[in-house]
Amino acid sequence: MPSTAQEVYNEIIQSLSPKEQFRLATLIMNKLGQQKLPVIDQRDYWTEQDQADVVNFSLQYAASIFSEEEAV
Numbered sequence: 001m002p003s004t005a006q007e008v009y010n011e012i013i014q015s016l017s018p019k020e021q022f023r024l025a026t027l028i029m030n031k032l033g034q035q036k037l038p039v040i041d042q043r044d045y046w047t048e049q050d051q052a053d054v055v056n057f058s059l060q061y062a063a064s065i066f067s068e069e070e071a072v
Contacts, residue, residue, distance in 0.1 A: 002008040013021060046054075 002011050013024065016024065
């Protein structure tokens with residue numbers, strides 16, 4: 001069983017259609033919105049994991065844009 005969010009994404013979520021991924025994200029965000037726990041980390045610095053997450057997202061986004069441009 002996956003133990004981190006990245007492992008869950010890689011092993012389960014990535015295989016879902018974009019529509020189902022969006023639906024799952026909506027369910028998660030709605031559930032978090034109902035909780036009274038502070039879920040936003042308000043540090044004023046970025047950890048190595050934060051930086052890695054931004055880089056990974058940026059690369060995935062860039063890959064999706066360039067693959068669309070090549071198809072045009």
